[in-house]
Amino acid sequence: MLSKRTKYGLKALVFLARESKGGPVQIASISKSEDIPQKFLESILLTLRKSGFLGSKKGKGGGYYLLRPAKEVTMAEVYRVLEGPIAMVPCVSLNFYEICEDCPSEKTCSINNLMKELRDSNLDILNQTFLSDLI
Amino acid sequence: MLSKRTKYGLKALVFLARESKGGPVQIASISKSEDIPQKFLESILLTLRKSGFLGSKKGKGGGYYLLRPAKEVTMAEVYRVLEGPIAMVPCVSLNFYEICEDCPSEKTCSINNLMKELRDSNLDILNQTFLSDLI
DNA sequence: CAAAACTCTACTAAATCCATAGAGTTTATA
DNA sequence: TATAAACTCTATGGATTTAGTAGAGTTTTG
Numbered sequence: 001m002l003s004k005r006t007k008y009g010l011k012a013l014v015f016l017a018r019e020s021k022g023g024p025v026q027i028a029s030i031s032k033s034e035d036i037p038q039k040f041l042e043s044i045l046l047t048l049r050k051s052g053f054l055g056s057k058k059g060k061g062g063g064y065y066l067l068r069p070a071k072e073v074t075m076a077e078v079y080r081v082l083e084g085p086i087a088m089v090p091c092v093s094l095n096f097y098e099i100c101e102d103c104p105s106e107k108t109c110s111i112n113n114l115m116k117e118l119r120d121s122n123l124d125i126l127n128q129t130f131l132s133d134l135i
Numbered sequence: 136m137l138s139k140r141t142k143y144g145l146k147a148l149v150f151l152a153r154e155s156k157g158g159p160v161q162i163a164s165i166s167k168s169e170d171i172p173q174k175f176l177e178s179i180l181l182t183l184r185k186s187g188f189l190g191s192k193k194g195k196g197g198g199y200y201l202l203r204p205a206k207e208v209t210m211a212e213v214y215r216v217l218e219g220p221i222a223m224v225p226c227v228s229l230n231f232y233e234i235c236e237d238c239p240s241e242k243t244c245s246i247n248n249l250m251k252e253l254r255d256s257n258l259d260i261l262n263q264t265f266l267s268d269l270i
Numbered sequence: 271c272a273a274a275a276c277t278c279t280a281c282t283a284a285a286t287c288c289a290t291a292g293a294g295t296t297t298a299t300a
Numbered sequence: 301t302a303t304a305a306a307c308t309c310t311a312t313g314g315a316t317t318t319a320g321t322a323g324a325g326t327t328t329t330g
Contacts, residue, residue, distance in 0.1 A: 002223045004288065007237075007246065014245040026306070035237055040289055046308070059297025060305040075249065088137045102142075102170055110149040110269045111142065114210065114260070121256040125249070134245045139319065161275070175320055181277070194328025195274040 006082040008036045009044045013053065013078065014134045017070035024056070024063030044082070051081045070135065076126035086126060087119040094119075141217040143171045144179045145269070148188065148213065152205040153270045159191070159198030179217070186216045205270065211261035221261060222254040229254075 011034045016025055019033075027045060031038040045064050048054045055067045066073075079086060080095060090098035091106055092115045103109045146169045151160055154168075162180060166173040180199050183189045190202045201208075214221060215230060225233035226241055227250045238244045 001220065001225070002250075003286090007224070010246050024306095028306085037289060039291080042307080043289090043309095049307095056307060057297085058295075058305095058307050060303095061298060062296085062306050064307085085136065089142070090136070111145050114264055114269065115137075117260050117264075118257060121260060122253060125252050125256060129249055129252075134249065138317090159275095163275085172320060174322080177276080178278095178320095184276095191276060192328085193274095193276050193326075196329065197275050197327085199276085 003083060005040075005044055006079070008034070008041060009048060009082040010078065010134070012036065012041060012045060013048070013066075013073075013131055016054070016064065016066050017131050018135045020065055022065065024061070024065045026063040029063075047081065053078065053081070070132035071130055073131040074127050075129040075131070075134075076123060078131070079126055086122055087115065089115050092116045092119050094123075138218060140175075140179055141214070143169070143176060144183060144217040145213065147171065147176060147180060148183070148201075148208075148266055149269045151189070151199065151201050152266050155200055157200065159196070159200045161198040164198075182216065188213065188216070201266075205267035206265055208266040209262050210264040210266070210269075211258060213266070214261055221257055222250065224250050227251050227254050229258075 012030050015030050015034055019025060027038060027042055030036065030045075031041050045054060045056075049056050049064065053067060053073065054064045056062065056064050076086065085093040085096040087093035087096070089100070089111070090096060091100040091103065091109075092112065100106065100109070106112050147165050150165050150169055154160060162173060162177055165171065165180075166176050180189060180191075184191050184199065188202060188208065189199045191197065191199050211221065220228040220231040222228035222231070224235070224246070225231060226235040226238065226244075227247065235241065235244070241247050
């Protein structure tokens, strides 16, 4: 299941893509409109800024704004930053690969193949869906 | 990400489908072969028994066995019992539907559609994969 | 009766998630 | 240049989930 963090983050991004005319939007404004606890939202936006989706302007009249056009931001990128790996097990993750401790071998692992199928189909969808599609 | 509970449960089911000739298999045997903590495995098998996948025989010579042919057990059923909803948000779940507290409406929710797409594609895969396919 | 094997309840340690507090820094603008 | 607006950063705490353990109880075979 999606964490609230991811859900809030997605909604904030959509809000920015929809409402902003390029100028910065204040946290308080997003928080009120989307009904997201402000302090929690702050930390989420900070994450999105540090990973290159958002820019910020400090001080009076400041706020957050999209750094890239919504048509070029894929859900796969966003998901990885907010929620983590798209795969359901680390041993089939493309971006967060980790070896399985409890598996003798990936070749013979009974669930490996199913996990790859799920990963691929989710990846297809997330790679082909852009932020602009959610507006 | 899959919980260990689900992963262990899947492996135990595959083990039973592969190794058993209909007769009961002891917990200790599954535990050793699949490298799963025995006490933890006990509780997982109990869940699988209570939800109708496994039968058990008590006493000496007892153990667990599949109640249904592996060719008729879908991964979707198993996933729901072990891990929970297949959907990523409760408001698009078919079997575990819950209303969203933080959404004004599902019709206008920006992520609703994407979540449905993901659900449907995962559902397709899980419904079409049978326990027998993992052997 | 004794040993094997499942059943059930309770508990704990660790991790993660959600959220809040508060001090600090930067900037616009009057 | 003072002030208020607004982002930045660190720390913290409660709630929930996850992984695993302990141990007493029950059933069955031989």
